[in-house]
Amino acid sequence: MVPYLTESRSKQKILSRQLFVLDDMMQLLERLESTDQLFNEPCPPNPGNEAHSRWKVLKSEYKEGVQDVEALISTLQDRMDKLHHKRDRLTNLVTALEKKKDLSLQMGESLQTAYNALRVCEGQLTQLRAETDATLDRSADWQHLRDALQGYVEETQGVMQCRLLSVGSSELCVELRPRSCGSSSSVQLEPLRLTVTWSPDDHFHLQVYQGTAGLLEESMKGCLSHLSAALLEVMQCYTSQGEMLAEIQALHSRFAIDWRPGQRLLVFLKTASSVCNLGVEEGYPSRGTATLISVRRDGELVDNAVLQPPQKTPSLTEWLEFLSSSPYV
Template sequence: MATEAVQALFERCDHVHLDLYDGAEHQEGGEAELMVPYLTESRSIQKMMGRQLFVLDDMMQLLERLESTDQLLNEPCPPNPGNEAHRRWKALKSEYKEGVQEVETLISTLQDRMDKLHHKRNRLTHLVTALEKKKDLSLQMGKALQTAHNALRVCEGQLAQLRAETDASLDRLADGQHLREALQGCVEETQGVMQCRLLSVGSSELCVELRPHSCGSSSSSGQLEPLRLTVTWSPDDHFHLQVYQGTAGLLEESIKGHLSHLSAALLEVMQCYISQREMLTEIQALHSRFAIDWRPGQRLLVFLKTASRVCNLGVEEGYPSKGTATLISVRRDGELVDNAVLQPPQKTPSLTEWLEFLSSSPYI
């Protein structure tokens, strides 16, 4: 038995395994290409030394348990503890590999889940971004809709205002049309009495011609020429009467008032025109014989005998029945001429007698 134990001990301590590694040649070389084999072989030697130390430890434990040398020779050889440890190491290694594989599987599964989670997170982020954009778009559309509603209300208000203004304009137009028709009818009705002739009618204006009762067709026969005037009216039922001088010789003037006083204004103008009938008839007749210019505002008659000889005659109010015509000044080549010797043979000469005398006088 002792022989078998010693033989088993020597099997564990094989002389091949007990040889120490001599690394002198590697230390002397020092080349870089020898370092990798050196380190690999050193690791193998260290593993082998670990095994030898393990066997030595088993031997020491065995010797410590022996009380005598006979016990070493008589007791059976104990089982090789290295085989059990090796099996346990194999089992642990296999368990470790399984654990590593399980961990790797779990890591792979976790990685897949993390990838899916990241994908879902990115998708959720995109959805949140799209939702925020839609929210902003919804707010903008809401503001635009509110603006459109406000604009619609403003347009409705403006439309109502325009409708009211249109109705008011139509009412004013209808009133103006009625007023125009009434005024035209009034003028036509008074044509026989006042001898009015309607020349033109507009939307707010008409032009008439006033003829005195004794007015004929020719001014050369001592008859007055017709007087033209324009009447305009406003929506507030007021008129503006404008009298034009023309060849009639009446002073231009403007008369304003309510439309109800228009007939009275026309009658007043006609009476003023007729009251100066004799003077105006004479002046109108002189226009065809002499180069004269009648200025009713100054009551001055300018006679141009020639281009360089000008005579000014003054006409008093009430001429010819209550006033006279007098020679005021005579200019020849721009210089005043003494008019003391210029006197017609008549005591109170008329405008016609004055012009006939001046046109034939050698002193001018």
Template sequence: MTETGGAVALNTEVYSFTCVCVCVCVCVCVSEGGARGRWKALKAETRSGMEETESLLRSLQDRVQHVQQRRDRVAALLQLLHIKRQHQDQLAVSLLKAQKALQSCDRQLEQLRAESEAALHQLVSWRRLRDLLQEHATATQEVMQIQLISVDQSELLLEIRPRLPSQPSANELRPPRLAVSWRHDDRFTLQVGEELAGQVEGCGSGRRDVLSAALLDVLQSYTGQAALLAEIHSLRASFAIDWRPAQRLLLYLKSAALVCHLQVEHGYPASGSVRLSSVLRDGRTVDTEGLKPRKAELSLTDWLVFLCSCPLI
């Protein structure tokens, strides 16, 4: 009994131990199965969290990139605004300069208008003076035998045409010319042409009211010498002569080596006379004691005919 009971007890203990082991194993297995499930759940949760985190990171990166793009656009707009502000400042400076230039132009325009008005008044005055001078010149031409050639604002060009019925050859002479210039102080300057050089006063000046007297003096001086000039003009066709009015000297070239000098006194031919002053041959003085014309008083024409036919020279 005892052995059987012991065996039974031993078997019972073994069975109990086996049951305990089985239970422990079952518990361990059950515990391992729960942990694995929780680990899988945690792993799935972690993976989901990582995916969500990655999604959030991508979204955050997109937002950062979007913000960066907006920042770049704002920076570009600020730079453009700065450039426009600088350009606006330059435009303001240019506008100020343009306003100053416009004001200067306005002042110059006012000055030019004033000068234009003054010039217009002066032009009207000159036109009145021109008309008055033209009337004066026309009247002078009729009375004093002076013809008006041209007229402008400051000068008259006149031509002397004296009537010399007793000296028809004088009409063949080239009419001498006079220039009358006007100054701003209403004074004139009278200047003779080359035809009258050395024969009348070269130029004169005075107030406008003495112009007629000055022209009359020139006309009378020229008329008094018209006979002499007409005679010299006719002699040029037959003799090689050169008239020097300043010295009142007539040079007769009888040949290339022989030159005769004839001195013409003032008033000739009415009151003055002509005399032989010298004869030069090759630049040397020739003795003229043997030259005795038949007449005591000879005209220019008589002297030239005598010298041309004289065998002594």
């Protein structure tokens, strides 16, 4: 391919020189007035030089023109690129403007809706303020009534020996506080806690909690109209065993004991390996006695014959004091 191009270039140069010579010859013939003048005119020293010079000038002008055109094209291309960029930006701005216009319309509609809702809310707020003022007036009246009722409740609780711990929509917690029991007014029973729940069909469920009071846990059910009688029955059951329970409650603070009312059994844990079981008869202490049932030491039974307090009919307190000091236990 390269030799072909080189040969073509040489042929083009030869052809151009021949054209230059032909051009000079044509110019010469144009200047001649007769054929004789052709033979008398001297031969040009370098035929084609003038045409070749003009061709070089034209070629140089052409190159300069091409360079100018290329520079103009480059400048025009830059301007066109800038125009395209500006057109794209303008298109994006127009699109964004249209979106903002749509958003503005939507916000205007939303603002109008919110304004209408605000006017409705203002009307409702005015109505609610009036209702609130009326409610506050009624609340003040109810507050005075509540204070008065609270005073009545406190007075009633003092008379009825009970205290209201909590109250709910369908449940209340009451603490029974019996007065002094037995021959000594200093003997006090611990409060007995119980819970009362009621159902929509006017029935109640009363649950007694043993805690440290020593009373057997039990529950009672019935019509709501019989609730007062049920509370009175629980109070009577508690106070009927008042002396025994008061003694057991006092022993809790001195000895490690466990009272089991269902078995009427008092378990005394002297040490980790010494356990004493005492039975309490019905009617104790006035009509019943406390007896030692068994003593286990290191897992072995101890003979009860060697364990007898000096008292003829010892009480629970005397039994525990004796057992705690006995070397056999």
